[in-house]
Amino acid sequence: MEIRVADETEFGRVVDLIHRSWASRVDHRSSGHRFTEAELRQIVKEGAVVLVAVEADRVWGSATVVPAGDMAEIAKVVVDPSAFGSGLGDSLMNAAHDAAVAIGFDNALLGVSLFQPELVRWYARFGYVVEVMRTYSHASPLSPAPIVMTRRASTEPASVPASDPIGIAVAAITHGQLVGLPTETVYGLAADATNPMAVRSVFAAKGRPLDHPLIVHIASKRSLDHWTVHSDDAHRLADAFWPGPLTMVLPRQTHVLDEVTGGRDTVAVRVPRHPLALGLIALLGPTGGVVAPSANPFGGVSPTTPDHVRADGLAHIVIDGGPTTIGVESTIVELMDGDVQILRPGAITAQQIEAVLARSVSPVSTGPSRAPGMLESHYAPKAGVKVVADASEITQRGNDVGYLGPGSLSDVVSLNAPSPYTASALATVLYARLREADDLGLRLLYVVSPPAGDLLSAVADRLTRAAHEP
Ligand code: TXA
Ligand code: MG
DSSP: OOOEEOOHHHHHHHHHHHHHHHHHHGGGTOOOOOOOHHHHHHHHHTTOEEEEEEETTEEEEEEEEEOSSOOOOOEEEEEOGGGTOSOHHHHHHHHHHHHHHHHTOTTOEEEESSOOHHHHHHHHTTTEEEEEOSSOTTHHHHOSSOEEEEEOSSOSOOSOGGGSHHHHHHHHHHTTOOEEEOOSSSOEEEEETTOHHHHHHHHHHHTOOTTSOOEEEOSSGGGHHHHBOOOHHHHHHHHHHOSSSEEEEEEBOTTSOHHHHTTOSEEEEEOOSOHHHHHHHHTTOTTOOEEOOBSSOTTSOOOOSHHHHHHHTOOSEEOOOOSOSSOSOOEEEEEETTEEEEEEOOSSOHHHHHHHHTSOOBOOOOSSOSSTTOOSSOSOOSSEEEEESSGGGOOOOSTTEEEESSSOOSSSEEOOOOSSOOHHHHHHHHHHHHHHHHHTTOSEEEEEOOOSOTTHHHHHHHHHHHHOOO
8 A cells, every 4th residue: 555645736636626526425415514725724734644535536535644642743645546446445444544554643543524334344443443522623613523533552353333323423413414313203314403404415315305394303302492482382292292202393493494394484393212312312412403304215114123224225324223112103293373283193192182281182184284295195115005904805816915914814925913913013013014015026915904092093194195006
């Protein structure tokens, strides 16, 4: 691996290439932060090695190497990628490592300005441990919470770079990246709710129309008044159901981004009931929050396991919180001018809300929903879905026809169903089975409607939309 130090002219050219390459990477969900030449020079002045691989007019990646303790060393390194062959990302990191060693940084800190999980794993092989460093002198405004890898004194391999999944996720979020976030309902595609670029990249990743607003996920009721205009009803519902599967649509505070609300004067908020989600959001501070639509492409089936999120491929990193417990999205209730209406049924029922507010709640409106984005065809697998009362209604059979209901049937592909077959048990596995139907290449899936239960209206709602032919 050859490393040479760039001269002034070359440095100027590199800055220019970084600009052009990063500008074009906004589409690829990078943080979109464009360093100015002055900023880059400042980084270098403070003792960083800026490492970039340059090929023709493309910049493939960059890393910084900073001597621990002593920020005086000034070096600039340009690496020639023609020496790398394939696997440029690894090679670049290899070069960063070599550079640190060559320059004689002992206990060097290696900072990666654009966080990438592969880099963390790669460095782990060399015994680096990952930390989120908040006191780094370059931290602001270049990178609010850079990922920093510290070389261990011992050469033992660091086994789990993900030992601090929350720290890594916080860094990713503050870099404008998209994080697969476990909640009790479904996995979200989380992004910094205060970063317009990050929020826009959520829409781009999902292929979601811009006027379908997002839910802001906050850490506790204490943040409610930061995002929404105070309402006694909202506080009562928050006390009763948060953290939990209830989203409230309320008048927004003016600072809430139009990107989040789709330009509406209301904003949807909820506190998810999952320790990893709450841990992440809490680290964003009292005014922090993440938007988190379900982490599936627009119109598709929501993810309920980390594998689903990885299969859909929209998140830069996925926090593994295991399978979700409820399995269908939160109840959405709109509180406007004293009027209370359910916009989307979920695990919190209208009756539970009525009991807390001691007044009646308008049921879910039928027909075109008032929650923009609640389309008639939604949560839809490729397979056709037919909802039946029981197995006697099944008219088609074959190895491309599936059955999800109590027991198993012959001459169809019986999917694993919960027993007893209740609405809440079905909710837990419903999305996983809809995905399985596609994985098996089924043409048609019969789903038996579950008996009454708390989650019946939520499950029935999702089944209707899954069954609706666009
Ligand atoms: O359980 C959940 O709520 C999951 C998890 C990840 O938290 N999230 C989720 O987000 O289901 P999403 O984006 O897939 O659904 C959000 C729904 C949309 O139907 C949207 O129209 C509605 O919330 N919504 C958001 N803001 C709104 C607003 N200001 N007024 C009316 N509806 C709103
Ligand atoms: Mg969704």
